[in-house]
Amino acid sequence: MTISNEAPAGIVTVELEPLREEKKKIFEDILQYFETHQRGYIKVPTGWGKTFLSKHIMKKYYDEGKLVLFLVSKNNPLLSQTYYDRKKNQPLFPNSALLSSEQKGDRNELAAALKAFEQGKGEGFVLFASLQTVLGKQGSEIKDLILEYTDLAIVDEIHNFINNRGNDFLNDLGERTKILGMTATPFQGVVGNVKFVDEIAGDMREVYAKTLPECILDEELAPLKYTIAESSEDIFEIFDFEKGLDELDKQDLFLDCSTADKLKKVIRRTQLAKDVYDSMVKHRKVKTLVFCAPVRKRVYGAGASGEEINAFHAKLTASVFNGEISVPELEKDPDPVLPVEFDNYTPEGEFKDTAFMTSELPKEEQSALLTAFREIGKPPSVLCTVGMLIEGFDFPGLEALVLLRPTLSMRLFEQQVGRVTRLSPVSGKQKGSIFEISDNIDSLYQRFGEGVFNGEKVDQVQMLQPEIRLEELFSEGDAARAIAEGKIEINKVDFSAPKGTGKERQIREVPVRLPPTAIRAKYFSRLLSLTEEKDIGAFEREKRELMRASLRFRVRELRDAEEFLELSAKINKLKREAYEDRRLGDVSRQHKPKVFIEIEWLLKLQALNSLKYDGSHLSPPEKNRILKILGFDPDFRKIDSNRLKCLKSGSAQKTIPDLVKVLGFVSRLSSSDTYQFLDKKKKEQWKREFLPAVYWGFCFLDDSPELRELFESTEWDRRVKNIIRQK
Template sequence: MTSLNEIPARTESVELEPLREDKKKIFEDILRYFETNQRGYIKVPTGWGKTFLSKHIMKKYYDEGKLMLFLVSKNNPLLSQAYYNRKKNQPLFPNSALLYSERRVDRKELAATLRALGQKKGEGFVLFASLQTILGKQSAEIKDLILKFTDLAIVDEIHNFINNRGNDFLNEFGERTKILGMTATPFQGVVGNVKFVDEIAGDMREIYTKTLPECILDNELAPLKYTIAESSEDIFEIFDFEKGLGELDRQDLFLDCSTPDRLKKVIRRTQLAKDVYDSMVKQRHAKTLVFCAPVRKRVYGVGGGDKEINAFHAKLTSSIFNGDISAKKLEKDIEPVLPVDFKNYTPEGKFRDAVFISSELPKDEQNAILAAFREMGKPPYVLCTVGMLIEGFDFPGLETLILLRPTLSMRLFEQQVGRVTRLSPISGKQQGSIFEISDSIDSLYQRFGEGVFSGEKVDQVQMLQPEIRLEELFSEGDAARAIEEGKIEIKKVELGLRGKGKGVKIKEVPVKLPPTSIRAKYFSRLLALTEEKDVGAFEREKRELMRAALKFRVRELRDAEELAKLAANVNKLKREAYEDRRLGDVSRQHKPKVFGEVEWLLKLQALNSLKYEGEHLSLQEKNRILKTLGFEPDFRKIDSHRLKCLKLGSAHKTIPELVKVLGFVSRLSSSETYQFLDKKKKEQWKRELLPAVYWGFCFIEDSPELKDLFESTEWDRRVKNIIRQK
């Protein structure tokens, strides 16, 4: 147990490397913000230096004799990194303490120190603590003193504090305490059920933001190369869909290794990652992190009874990368035989080239693996894990990341990408490289049919497509310029055999963003499912088609050509629905209107992206795009074209009508009101009012009233998800 006597009295100043000029400005802006505000957060990518900036903020308060709390949730390594001055092997702040479960501090002494500091004033102090320890029964007195005397609370990874005990704890602070949140990903949850940092409190505001592309362009993060390798496997045959599309409500899909055939397919898919690695990673000693997929069911042929194997895919992947198992060796085997014991060490007790890390390993062994992995030029070179190291793993020397797990969480995806974007003067890496193994998702539309229209399943299914996830990742900031300058590369690889015994041939093909052709492909699938149905008013189908329409972007003529084909197809379906005598009376009344509304919203979204995101296009190019979309080729008239779409497609023909309807939606969608609506009213809310949200979003910049509504914190999360995931 650590005694507070070990905490030295403040006899020396805190020494920090100076901030760069641009970060000095941010530092000053944050201090100025807190002169009149209590809460705020900054959003910057992993590796930008937010913890370093926070140390300068803490030093300012520390020198003024203030009491501070540096708080994290579930990330003790990050807490320790912030607490220590590694160069001097001592605490960064002479008057400070570190409190978390694995470091047992005398709580009575700490409480006495906090009480004395709170009453005495004039002496700076920083408590670095984990949320779980503060909320523990043994820390009740410490918690009360923190809430009473803290001047500044800095919350790292504040996205972990949304709508939970951490959120409740932050809301217990009084007006004297300033709260600064820091995050690379200001949201939680899977597509369709996302919660945002702004929901922590009504006065929580974004103070500063910088995007990944902007940081790469400014040389604050390493250039990035993202390579997609498509397996020949059907995602339905690789992952476990025991609960149907309900599996997409989780952050991750589970591998299915429960039969010989399924296990062989998983091995082939993992072998593909090894083949890509062998062909494309030129520096054989480059440090590589592999994120593997979880396994829910018992693995065929390994283990006894129904016993599950912890981190099985990480163990399997390390064995494949070490050459213990190969897909080729298993081709002739009817039933694959795997080693029961997966080994991280050579017979001489040294680390193998590829190793796995899992929570079941003793802490000392985990620490030894991580320490060895951080040592450049020595094994292990490949580290395989399932759920560990996604957040807070700080290793600038990491050059390569391999993704073997599709995720439905953009937060998780961004955190994974952030592992390889740090600059590293030690390794001298020129860029961070990411390889993702993707599978065909076509079968999900075929197998589940109209089920994809339930809830948010359309968005969830499409999020399994890497190009769509990348579009979401690069939706903010000047990604187009970073791509044009070669600082962000996105490629697909096509694999073939060079010839007998000559290995695998790799061909790289550039990937275009936005992925209009892919979105058009899946939009057509939704149209085909709708065309086949006779389901009354087609309410679900309309909402999901409209949501999908708002995902499209036009960056070049080719995008406009794709959308023009789609719009023509929708128009054709509309005309056919008018004449389809097989439809019931209700369907015949509504189906053509559904297609008509979708057609004009699709065109409106194309016009919006041309107007607001087309700065890189010449006037001539813009006019050609307008002509391709079926409008008069005069960019000066784009606003009249947009209003024409609203008039012809929407039930609310003018912007003032939209303002009126959406004001009603805003009142109904507030949590206080929505919970008291009966089922019939809620269905009416979805059917009649929700489509107006899609139309309204397209005219935010045209109407101050709409802008105020859409930026309001009063909107319920159901509407926020629509707005912010567009």
């Protein structure tokens, strides 16, 4: 713990660089918000400058003689960066304290300082603290003083405070305390089980938000180039699916290196990352960060006596990038043993061009490694790590990122992307470049069959596809404009050489289109095929997942409409066949055709909705042609009547008032207080009869104030919230 009370007599002015005009307006809006509200949060991308804005807010309260708490969950580097004025090598606020796991100090001294502040009520006080130290065994008195005296709590990375001890601490703060959360990603968890910041408390509200595309267009963040390199490997053969699709309930998959064959596949995949780097990055000699995958089991042929190796993939990747592992030689060896000792240093004691960062390295070595990595033009040029440096790593000069770890968490994905979007006048960075190695996920449908319909697995499987994740990332803000202006670029690369020519491999870049309608249509067809093969039951799971998938589609151009038309024709064919399928029992014969009918019309409704609300870039003739392709009158003026036609033809509720009535019932039943007391029969009825109305209702939010009020209610249970917010 460090306490600064160096202020001389009289008022000491804290000097900060001025805010830009746009941020001045945001600053004033936040202060005005807290005149009538207690809690709120801002959502802005990593690198936007939320910490800098927070310093101005701290200064405002500090100058008014108030106590400010700057709180993080566990990121001590961020704490010290915010506490110190690096230019002056002293604390930013003269009357302040730093309390973290690295600055424990005398708790009695801090307690005395807090009491003295409250009694004096003259100059302000700023406490920079991590949650662990505040809640630690020795911090009970300090915790009580913070809860009693704090006027403003600024919580960085507030998404780390959802439904946990941090959440409890925030709720223990009294009415005196204003709470301002800051986050780039206001949610936690994997697809299908996501928790949101506004669950912290009923009065937590978004105060300000700006999207990544908007920040790039406004030149607040660097332009972004995202490149996908498809490996030839089957994801089932590379990663550990010991627990089947339940492995997708975590935010990461684990590599399987337990046999000679699997180890070779992992090394081949890692070599592809090196090929991408050598061809597209290395000649520019820019700083590159590689996020590697965790390994659960022991590694074949490596480690003393078969012991597990900490952060094995980070070490392996560093060795592959340094050319210490010969992939062709390993391929020939039926019993490969890795011919390296994992080491970050050259014989001369300098860092190698590629190094690895792991938690087992001594703190001094980690610090030296990061210092060297931040020096432009000096080794290491490439730094490999598994889970470190995803949050709180502030290095604007970082220009390239390689993703070797598929993630099921959009929050984690956004944090990774944010590492390269900061502007850097020092390094001369023109854009941030991201390279992802992706694997073939088709086998998951083949191996697990209709099991993909269990427990949100459809969304989780498809999150492994980079294009799907990128569409989610750019679902807000004017991404289409940013892409059209070349500020966001998304490509796939092909490194295959022409066979029999003897020529070196040539890089071929192919633009990736968003929305990825062809890819969504491919996996939607797989879900339809799995449903077609099933011949028993009421098809409730299949219906819900197909409805969820339907609302993911977008129509931005004619090609999208043509994909919709093909899907619609396929569903219509399956509907006819279901009516004639003699294998089906009475229950299935009753429900299966109805499932296809509802899905067909919901899919058409989603096409019309996206055309209406996202089609401003299309000309009237283009819109009319799309309507004709979709099977409607080619007159855009009739789009609302056509939307209602879809509702009447496919839904159990035929009018918007019917939807309002049913969804009001859903809202009451879905609250946690009510749902837990429903018997099994009632829960099944809720899922079968009422939950589908959520999808239809979502399509008519802008047509009914009553529906919008229901959907914006904080009473919805998370089962429904995940439908609403992940649409």
